[in-house]
Amino acid sequence: MQLKPISQQVVAIVGASSGIGRDTALKFAQRGAKVVVAARSEPGLKSLVEEIQSLGGVAKYVIADVSDFEQVKAIADQTVAEYGQLDTWVHAAATGVIAPFEKITPEEFARVVDVTLMGQVYGAMAALPHLKQTGRGALIHISSMEGRRSLPLQSPYSAAKHGLEGFLDALRVELQHEKWPISVTSILPATINTPFYNKVGTKLGVKPTGVPPYYQPSLVADAILYAAEHPTRDFVVGDAGKILDFIQRISPLLADSLLLAIAFQGQRTNEPKSEDAPNNVFEPITGYDKVEGDFRNLSIPSFLESLDMNPPLKWGALAFAALGIAALVGLWGRNDI
DSSP, X not given: OOOOOGGGOXXXXXXXSSHHHHHHHHHHHHTTOEEEEEESOHHHHHHHHHHHHHTTOEEEEEXXXXXXXXXXXXXXXXXXXXXXXXXXXXXXXXXXXXXXXXXXXXXXXXXXXXXXXXXXXXXXXXXXXXXXXXXXXXXXXXXXXXXXXXXXXXXXXXXXXXXXXXXXXXXXXXXXXXXXXXXXXXXXXXXXXXXXXXXXXXXXXXXXXXXSOBBXXXXXXXXXXXXXXXXXXXXXXXXHHHHHHHHHHHOHHHHHHHHHHHHHXXXXXXXEOOTTSOOSSSSOOSSOOXXXXXXXXXXOOOXXXXXXXXXXXXXXXXXXXXXXXXXXXXXXXXXXX
16 A cells, blocks of 8 residues: 655644644644644634744644534545645544543533544544545544553543544454555554643542653654554554553553552642633633643653654564574573473
């Protein structure tokens, strides 16, 4: 499957007013792509388009609530009407309520699922006809490591991300069966320093935080741009996410014990915050139309992404590790005789 160079692409980015989506839009534009950005926050979209244009890029914006299919469809339709094609669809919109399950209302749970899962489904529904018309392209969906391993206090968000993983697995194989050269990628970030934790609802009595360590949004944006040119099934961003994924695969009980020890206190700051404080669950809120959140001081580097972006190096490292393990096993066997 061959994808176009980014400089020749038209890219729609949903959930672009802040965080990962905003950084991704800037990087696509800097690489020469024409971009259409979408979100509920018109001030955030306006400032983003102005920033892109000031850098010499080409961008338009569409206001949309992803829980409404017709509004999502309008993003794809207006992209093609403006630029004549759609090559890559990036879907990053999400919301959440960080609270014990028993304190979450049915309406709140449903809303998180509507935005964080159904919004992604609507995005694929809206984009696919245009990608098929183009003849190739990429669907890039921003999932989460919570699609592989749920966190306590985030039951609706984790449920939505697990649902997204199931949806993408099914869709990917259907497209392969129909022989469409359309790449379907799941990007699974670990804890990322975006305004997400400023904007979501919470009933912890304090401002929430992700379980450290944090990683910077640029790592996720770089993975997205890589997937736009290189067909990629899934991409875990952040070394801690890769470690958690490994633990979950070998022993879910061990993962349970780990999260029991760190995830409850690890999602709380010392800053008081009322559950009545403004949040973006049902309506957009102002003041957070930026890439980074408040936790740069907790951010650390991540190193394993370079392996994912360099398959020969990755397989070489795995082969070297396998040979090392085989040698150790052989040595142990001789000593045991």
